[in-house]
Amino acid sequence: MSDAKAVADRLVKAKRLNALLTPPKDLRKSLNAQAAAARPTGVLYGMPVAVKDNICTLEFTTTCGSRILEGYRSPYEATAVAKLKAAGALIAGKTNCDEFAMGSSTEHSAYGRVLHPLDKARVPGGSSGGSAALVAAGAVPAALGSETGGSVRQPASFCGVVGIKPTYGRVSRYGLVAFGSSLDQIGVFGRSVHDAARVLSVISGRDPRDSTCEDRDSLRLPTVPESLQGFVIGLPREYFPPELDPAVRRACDRAIRLMKELGAAVREVSLPHTPYAVPTYYVIAPAEASSNLARYDGVRYGPRFNGAVDLRGLYRSTRGQGFGPEVRRRILVGTYVLSAGYYDAYYKRAQQMRALIAQDFRNAFDRGVDLLFTPTVPSPAFKAGEKLGDPIAMYMSDIFTVTANLAGLPAMSLPIGRIKGLPIGGQLIGQAFLEDEMIEAAYALERVVPETDEA
Amino acid sequence: MSVSREEVLRIAQLAELDVQEQALADLVAQMSRIIDYVAQLSAVPANGSVKPVVPGPDAIRFRTDEVTPSQLAFGPEEFAPDFKEGFFVVPKLGQFE
Known part of the structure; x- marks a missing residue:
């Protein structure tokens, strides 16, 4: 049992990152009160878990x-948070995130x-950047985030931690503030595959409050496998474009070589509709956001x-003054693509494209591929301010992650x-509801990848 | 610009959002850029036979039709700005301070 004071001290020490809102x-x-009340028999007894600030907690504001x-202050808590507490974990404050x-x-x-914990001029990624930064800084062993288009995996990649987005429907969304309801899932960050996986295991499972x-x-x-014998890993060629950052390519090549050495069969596959994933996402997600918000x-x-x-004046002034520029922009785009005259050209077309993207994955898995391996993001962490002026440049940072959200598949970085x-x-x-296979491969790869070396 | 100033103002009205005059020019440019970008979807031939994806369970599970007690940790008297005799009290419009 880590004592409450030590947990709090570690978090307060990371204050310069502005990652914690509590x-x-x-x-x-x-933390004192929670430590006194925590169940000593729980599988996460005493483990501090920071929670992204769009997940409802009774202990802290949301x-x-x-x-x-x-x-x-929410009058109820998310099912994921209730499950963490029931397992003996300590809710270690709320983490900063994109609005x-x-x-x-x-x-x-x-x-x-x-x-960014390693370079203050850079961003930690987002939107769950606070959770990723705290785990990377060693302030907590694990944290909850949420994903709509890559908001766990992308910051995990930038900060050098493990981030898992489970299959849509694996974790209850009850108490997760809705953004894009057909895409949203709670995800987890961990220092290691094991830390992330055991938190995911605790928060997963049925919930009558979320249909x-x-x-x-x-x-x-x-269990941690001895080898990757029997695994067929697919490399989608659309995820390795010529303009991919050379360092990212070198790191991927090394990881692929290591997986082969562990006995995995590696083959190239094609997911032909990948180039349309970002435009599809930036129709569907804002459309759902405009109604959820x-x-x-x-x-x-x-x-x-x-x-x-x-x-109406009350609505307009409250919303006009209360929302920041990115949220306002997305609400407007969402309203635009759903409005009469544009619905068929944008929203309906995006729904069809989403189906084709999901079909691409099914085709690959039907041909005997167990898992796909790709870079998480096309580049390492970028500088603060670098992409603020151009929303499309910012959106392109999600190019390799949005597809799993559109198809509802589990994925991790x-x-x-x-x-x-x-x-x-x-x-x-991975394939839907086969997180265990994905985690097994990650365990094996994690053991052999020299994380600190230059790629 | 694929999206005009007037369109942005009309959409803002539909979305119940006040848009500040000084922010309008930038917003028109950014929305045009985003709409132009997503418009590449219409270049792909429409395929009416594609069934839309609905993630989540294949069928809606029905619950038993019974009243479940509210799980709120505290009631509206605490979370509402004003709550009296079982009602939420809202300010009379036009009388804002």
């Missing part, structure tokens, strides 16, 4: 990195940007900004090398 005083008080929910999880750099938080959560038992953890109107949620003379000290992540994409 004030130190509140954190210490709550602001989603937004001004519109400043000071909001409503919209962003790829954690620069779009109303509470300031999160710093999109599958009626399945919680995930059973695989309708509730922040100053009546149901959010402060009532003064000066309105009628109800693990460190496979470094370039000039900056971590590089490799991605494994």
Whole structure:
């Protein structure tokens, strides 16, 4: 049992990263109370787990990195959080994130940007950048994040930690503040594959409060395999384009060689609709966001900004002042693609493309491939401000991750090398509800990849 | 610009969002860029036979039709700005300070 004071001290020490939104005083008080109440028989007894600020907790406020929910205390907690507590874990504060999880750099938080733990001029990735940074800085062994288009895997890759996005429906979304409901899943960060996997195992499984959560038992953890004998790993050629950062390519080549040495059969596959994944995502996600975020109107949620003379004026001023620029932009894009006259050209077309992207994966798996291996992000962590002026450049950071969200598949990122000290992540994409196979391969690869070497 | 100033203002109205005059020019440019970018989807021939993907369980599970107690840790008297005699109290519009 790590004592509450030591847990809090480690988190407060990482304060310069701006990764934690919970004030130190509140954190210490709550950790003391939680440690006293934690069940000693739980499988995560005493393990501190930081939680992204778009997941509801009773212990701390839930602001989603937004001004519109400043000071909001949820009267209920997420199923994932309740399961962590039941397993004896300590909820170690709320982590900074892009506002409503919209962003790829954690620069779009109303509470300031999160710093990359290894280079303060760079971003930790996003939107779960606070969770990734705290795990990378050694402040907590694991943290919860959430994914709509790569918001766990991309920051895991940038910060050099393990990040897992489970199959859609594996973990209950009850208490996860909705962004894109057909894409959202709670994911986990860990210092190691094992830390991430055991937290995922605890939070997974059926939940009567979420009808999109599958009626399945919680995930059973695989054992660490001796080899990868019998595994067929597919390399989708669309994920290794000529413009891929050479260091990322070298790190991937080395990881592929190591998997072969472990006995895996490696073959090239094609996922031909991959180039359309980002535009598809940036139609579907904003469309769903525009309806999910309708509730922040100053009546149901959010402060009532003064000066309105009628109800619509109240809505407009509350939303206009409460949301930051990226959220406003996405709500507008979402409203645009759903509006009369544009629905067929954008939204319907994106839905069809989503089906084709999912079919690409099924075709690859039907041909005997067990898992796919790709780079997680086309480059290492970029500099703060570098992509703020161009939303499309920022969106392209998700090019290798959005496909798994669109298809609802499990995927994870693990460190496979470094370039000039900056971590590089490799991605494994698995078949629906076969997280155990994916984690097994990750265990094997993790043991042999020299994480600290230059790729 | 594929999206005009007037369109952005109309969409903002539909979305119930105030857009500041000084932010409008940038917003028109950025929305045009995003819409132009996603428009590449329409270059792909439409295929009516493709069934849309609905992630999650294949069938909706029905629950037993019974009242389950509210699981709230605290009631509306604590989380609402104003709550009296079982009602949420909202300010009268037009009388804001």
